[in-house]
Amino acid sequence: MEYVELHARSAFSFLRGASAPEDLAWRAAELGLPALAVLDRDGVYGAPRFFAAAREHGIRPIVGAELTMEDDSVLPVLVENRTGYRNLCRLITRAQLRGTKAEHPVRWDELAEFAEGLVCLTGDEEGPLFRALLFDDLDGGREVLRCLRGIFGHRHLFVELQRHLWRIEDRILAASVALAREFGLPILATNGVLYAEPEGQQVLDVLTCARFHTPLDVAGQLLSLNGARCLKSARQMQRLFAQWPDAITNTLRLAERLEFSLDNLGYEFPRYRTPEGENMGECLRRVTLAGARERYGKLTRKVLLQLRHELDLINKLGFAGYFLIVWDLVNYARESRILVQGRGSAANSAVCYSLGITAVDPVGGNLLFERFLSEGRKDWPDIDLDLPSGERREQVIQEVYRRYGHHGAAMTANVITYRGKSAMREIGKALNLPGEVMDRFSRLFAGGDFPHTLDLEEQVAQAGLSNGHPRTGALLSLYPRLYGLPRHLGQHSGGMIICEGQLDSIVPLENASMPGRVVAQWDKEDCADLGIIKVDLLGLGMMSVLQDTVELCRERGKPVDLATIPKDDTATFDAMCRADTIGVFQIESRAQMATLPRMQPRCFYDVAIEVAIIRPGPIQGKLVHPYLARRTGKEKPMYYDERLRPILERTLGVPLFQEQVLKIAMVMADFSGDEAEELRRAMSFHRSPDRMARVEAKLRERMAERGIRPETVDAIIQSTKGFALYGFPESHALSFALLAYGSAWLKVHRGPEFFASLLNNQPMGFYSSATLVKDARRHGIKTRPVCVVRSEWACTIEASDDAVRLGFCVVNGLNRQHAEILLEVRGNQPFRSRQDFLTRVSLDRDELRTLAALGALNALGGHRRDALWSVETPRAEEPDLFDQVVALDATSSPLVPMDADERLQADYDGMNLTTGPHAMALLRPHLPEGVWSATDLLDAEDGQAVRIAGNVICRQRPGTAKGFVFISLEDETGIANAIVAPDLFEKLRLTITQEAYLLIEGPVQISEGTIHIKAEQIEGLCHTGKAHAESHDFC
Amino acid sequence: MPSPSSSKIIELRELLAAKYPAIPQKTTGYLPTEVAPLDVALQGGLPLGGMTEVVGQAGSGLLLATLIRATHQRRGLLALIDGGDAFDIAGVPRSALSRLLWVRSPTAAKTVQAADLILRDGNLNLVVLDLRSVSTDETRRISASSWYRLQRVVEPTTTAFVVLTRQPLVRGARPRLMLTARFGLNAFDCRQQDLLGRLHVELVRGQEEHIQRIA
């Protein structure tokens, strides 16, 4: 006899279930259950993963959901067929969009409308039947059954029986069975599964604590009674329900009826509305060729052949509509004067270039890869659109909603899972561990997206929880079990899915926390798995900077077209070779700047490699050094196999791009297009390591079969595995390189406009405004302070000498609307005096104080303190009444002018940067003897012992650098870099991470154009009242 | 709304009064127990200012739970002097607990002392002395004079005093009831109220004797 579990909740019921759907599928298979139904609370969040996992483990997946009703009871429903699925999605969407993020109950009176194709169970202890029977209210129970039978019909209602070995349930079971017999309804045994294995009960208890914001110690009866709600075998279930064998057999009968599968969702990508008499294929061909003529001028045979090849493939696979719709969106952005650039797997095509979706010519650059890997591909090509971040991107998103309707488009979800810090915080709260311990634990994590190396027990011990602590055991066992479970649903930064017809019958939609946005219940990987197409609309700060710079240049009569700037500009490459790249896209990071002098980029493709090479993936795969060594001629290019030469030649035998890795798999392991696609998906980093392990095994096996030597196999696998974490496709590298090159070119040739735009788009990038201003000064670009007579809201360029005039946007706490009013008042009539300004402008007192302290009123006479004296006078005074006083105010005050230190402090207080001298210039006279400036270091000899001092602008501790920490110190002459060994870092951890100014001593190390101090001694510079810029830390 | 059982009792009482006009109405009154067979046997309920012994192996726990619930419903107060520290609070509704003073006594001697204190206090409507979990050896050691003293203490008050025992024990208990019942596991499928009908009550020493003694 067999049994099917028809009521299980996964961790995608967010804090109401303790096992991932994958684990439920695995366990069900292990127990020999032929099928399993996962019913998550108010959604089908986990369904795609559950389907994939169930398929893999050879069990049949059944989908359903638990619905929260308006009276707080919970009703489980199972999907019978596609109609049922569509109804379920629409029902949930209706409730979700009507409610709030926290509460979105289904109304009893709307159930009937969506009941077709759904099978209703009476539920567990939260179900309406149990609730009535708990109070021995048989009539109430009858009423529930009558009502449900009325809605779902006799064939679609089952009286659910659960036995969890609770004292109370014997009576309720007996009453339920009696009622079922009375109504002639079938009974159905389920275990109301909340976790795969009994131990999951502890995880569930922790999640319950998170849900009720209470520690375990006082959670009391909120916690589980026992561990009975795990998946059970047919035998176990039969034993529990020996009294009612039909409850078990009915599970099989019902399961047979539930034929729905996610394979056949009925999803269709929206059709592009073509002109009369033209199908989408013809339309795409027409617009592509028209675009190509514009792009290429004359169409060579090579271009034409490529276009024809691509268009044929696109049409054959039915993707024409997709390209047209993306083209249409790009056109919308263009027409709205929004800078847009495409990338992604499909973006490297001549079609995309011709359509203006991308800016890199794949034919001319000879950069073409076969990206439509196989004709057998089921899922959609991938095009991401980079847009300027902020309002301009939001405008495009809202346009998509406008075009496809709120039930036709949605953002993809982003499942927030328990990671190191969040998992520990949740467990710590539940176990009531001291906050200090949790804080210390969190601080011990490596920063950024670098892998974490400290092992858990060690980390817990270092956080101050001894082995003997009574709760250490529980913590250590809970952590790995909670790790990776979903915590809540967020929205993906830019992924949108759209649908022909109604998206809400494909996947339930809900409100995002951001108003005006609707989110689907699945993330982008799930959508991709199910063949739902997405368009990524990503916001990039640098896109905003580029667009702003171009506009500034146009306004100033020095127009620039990014598409046509020379790609071989010597001055631009010179700047890169010097690592003079602060503010430049991607290649401004500490690690990038350390590589540039060794890399010596001299052409556009070099920039693409530079962008791709300083990534954790290649670093992980130990590929950086071989590439640079080969590039500088210290090592000869080597190909694992002669067959790989054409693939790896351009990167000197070192696979740097995802495409190369895939191609290697195809050539060496004879992977089909589908298999290569499987590899690519496995390499996308947030997927499980299992997936990668399986593909790796396959890769090894195939290569071995083909007689490739084990060392070669190992070398290839090694280089492949790095990408599993952080692969970088060549198409992305090229797109990013375009932005990097463009921004570098603008920095060199349109410096003032570029810096002004950078400042206007802060915060972004690696460096603070303060550092940017200092960098501009080193490039001969002056920055002028904020001024109520001259400044606009944004930073502007002064016509006279190309100096950057700071805008009001850099002033802390200055309300934009207030500033606009100021500008309007000034536009009507310029300010005559400080008193005139104070009388006509209505800013808050704090805003006035800040402006006065920054010297923004100095243009109206007097010094900063005079202005500060004036702004404190009460506003409503009539000038004519106090003429004398006013006269006094306008000219002077009894206050002493600020000295340089005070001005610096005021600048940092008011706008986190200074246009005046660097803090270190003021500090230098107070420094101990023999401290070198950053520029002095250029004259230092290798190994010479020096001391440097400065404002910490960057601390980095890449997980790949074996615990070494990189610190950048800025002084009035430039930036000096230091390396701290792990043991020294551990010793001085808090000094290094907490002090704004550091004094570092050690020998100079010079290699291949880079200069570092190897820190041997570090101390904080204690100097009271010192202003400092924020450091960007990655410790 | 009067429960069906209590209206039945009133009917019964009227019937009895008509049938035996010789028996005078008790002046100090009764405390109805809501346990129909018991109230019938006692002709209305537990005598106020009197000591009732209920002897029983099975059913007296149910009686105790019912007394606690009934006291709660009447918004009265009850003290349970729990001779063997055997009372389980899970057996009565949670809301009824706030009106139950639970006195946990380890020895028979202290049990009697505690009863004495509480009866003298006179604040409580019902005092139950539960000796069922006290060993027979120990209960025998309670002197006859102790019982008489308790009886004297309770007499001037309006408190109903019930002693639960397994064997007849209290000398001079005004009414003494023998409680018998047989329950199987299926009892757990029934509400406590519905189980009361299964109690069998026999009055061993009744009102007459008591009335005589007062006279």
Added chain:
Amino acid sequence: MFGVILLPNFGLQTVLRHQPEIRLTGPVALLGGDAGGKTFVLQCNAAARTAGVQVGMTSSQGLGRCGTLRLLTRSLEQETTVATALLESAFSCSPWVEATADGVSTFEIRHARSDPETLAGILLEHLARLDLEAQIGFAANPDLALLAAHAAEPSLVVHDARAFLADLPVTVLDLSPHAAAVLQKWGIGTLGALGALPPQELTRRLGSEGRALWERASGRSQRLLRLAVLPVSYEESLEFEYEVQTLEPLLFVLRRFLDQLVLRLETIYRVPAALTLKLRFEDSKEYHRHFTIPAPTNNVETLFRVLHTHLENFAAPASIQSLYLAATPAPASREQFGLFETALRDPNRFSETLARLHALLGVQGAGIGYPEDTHRPNAFRLDPPDFLHLPESGTSREPPTFGLPLRRLRPPLPIYVEVSRRTPVQVTSGVIKGSVRAARGPYQLLGGWWGTDRWTCEEWDVELVQGGLYRLSRQAEGWFLEGTYD
């Protein structure tokens, strides 16, 4: 002449008072928290300052500067105690005393008994005995005296106000955050600079605070003290001339105390709602007991009975040296009735009975049993009954109670159970013995899995062939008889 006693680093001092081992050694900082839950250094000692620790730093920054920094948190209880002690010290000099701020007390001397320097010496010595470090200033007006106290090392008498003030930092004034920010922006760092500003202009800009600050900065402020009173309590105490070993003399004194207290309270139309009794023994140990009077009354007899009942069952560990009794006043009791339902005819009598029961059986011997919030069987707590404030009955819906109540064995009795097909079939123990006719179960429970108090149990209900219903449990140690259903 005005004097100010200042306890520098008030919060830190109060915490360290009872931890001399920390006080004498290394760097220490007191942490405070803001609304957002971030902690920062509120105060620190000289050793910490030397190491670079500054007020306002986060604890991590502090530890970064000084690895050996001890971090402490405030003790509000201690602060209250010390504040009282400070006030008492000031009252020892003068009846005109002001509780100026945390750790600051100002007093006025109208008829000098001794010169300020001597007075300062006495005060410092007194406070040192209380383990408090103080600075004392004397000057012609209260504010100036406060400034003097700030500058004192450890005492200072100001004769030339102008010279004294010139170089003092403005932070010694009790500046509002607003004024502090403005002065800082203006670059006004000293009282000399502040005093040099034109007063009307200052007033225009900073309002009345500006005027007041200017006056204080130029040593001209005059103000009246907000006179403080020592906290009044209704209390009586007696140091016995001879040590008391029996109850009678104690009761005699207590009755007199009660008479006195009731009398004093009656003058303000109050009655005692609670009594606090303190006894000190010859071994200088103390005994404290707080009595709540259920129905507040001025009946001395009733109040006395409360004390009497308690003391009757009280065994003094040593002979009694002193006696203290305090009463907490409440409005007369009539109005307390009627608001709540009470089923007690004589609440005070009941309270006495309860005290006697507790004396007889211990505090866990009588009370209201409530289930603990846990799934663990037989977990309850015993609360003191509050029959004066009974909850409204019948508000929340409660599931009906099913089956027979359990008569428990405390502790449960080990029992031998024979199991067949996972079900008990035969039980044997000293109490019961027989074959199982029917059994229900198992009912499984577990909890406390996250700590040392981990428990699991499995319960069964069995009916024996010869009759009788029992609850069995199987635990790690074996089978137990939990009780009888009857």
